[in-house]
Amino acid sequence: MAERKSSSVEPVEPSFEEAMAQVEAIVQRIESGEIGLEQSLSEYEKGLALLKRCRGVLDRVEQKITDLTAQMQGEKR
Numbered sequence: 001m002a003e004r005k006s007s008s009v010e011p012v013e014p015s016f017e018e019a020m021a022q023v024e025a026i027v028q029r030i031e032s033g034e035i036g037l038e039q040s041l042s043e044y045e046k047g048l049a050l051l052k053r054c055r056g057v058l059d060r061v062e063q064k065i066t067d068l069t070a071q072m073q074g075e076k077r
Contacts, residue, residue, distance in 0.1 A: 013053060016054055022050050026043045030044065
């Protein structure tokens with residue numbers, strides 16, 4: 001009998017822009033009062049996770065820019 005491969009798909013993380021749009025939507029829902037307290041807390045937690053992802057993206061981009069700038073300056077010498 002042939003072994004069947006698992007079809008589990010890893011969740012795709014949102015892009016920086018998608019994550020920021022989701023955070024903005026969460027803030028709007030919480031501030032408008034359109035969701036209850038418990039759902040607000042759940043949305044807040046989701047927003048924090050999205051912001052953590054965004055911070056990671058920004059940190060990686062900043063490091064890449066620093067590395068590229070140092071590399072370019074090294075080539076000028």
